[in-house]
Structure formats: structure tokens, C-alpha cells
Amino acid sequence: MSVRDDRLQVRIDAVAKRRLEDAADEVHLSVSAFVLQAAQTRADQVLAERELIRLSPRAAEVFAEALSRPAEVNHALMSALERPKKFHWLD
Secondary structure, eight states: OOOOOOOOOOOOOHHHHHHHHHHHHHTTOOHHHHHHHHHHHHHHHHHHTTOOOOOOHHHHHHHHHHHHSOOOOOHHHHHHHHSOOSOOOOO
């Protein structure tokens, strides 16, 4: 069991607080537990993107070899990208 003696304070507007309260109620958590869980999940995602990738010596060799080869043109993909688009993004 860990002792929780650090505190994190956040100021938010009433609408945002009510939204957090509603969401916390939906999953049967306190607002503090809900916010902490969401923040920890996001922190894990951010930090995972910056993790060091460890490879076996053989995997590192294969990876380095792949990086040193010139790129190959994928003609099917190039052709698909050159065709007229069937949709348009709405901006």
C-alpha cells in the first residue's frame, strides 16, 4: 500500500467540472479518481512514444540494413494516389 500525501490542484470552469463529474458518475468513480486515471493513461501514452526501443543484436542488424537500402517505389500505391479523389474533406 502506498501513502498518498502529494496533492495536485487544478482550476477549471464550472462547465468543465460538471462534465468531469458526469463522466466520473458514469464509471462509478470519484472525480479525483477519474481525473487521476485519465491523466495517468495519457501520461503513459505520451511517455511510451518516447521510450527507448531495445532490439536484439540480430534485430538491430536487420533494422540497420533496412534503413541503408534505398526506398522502393510502390507503383500500385503511386497509381492509386494519382487517381481523381472520390471525396472531398469539408473544412
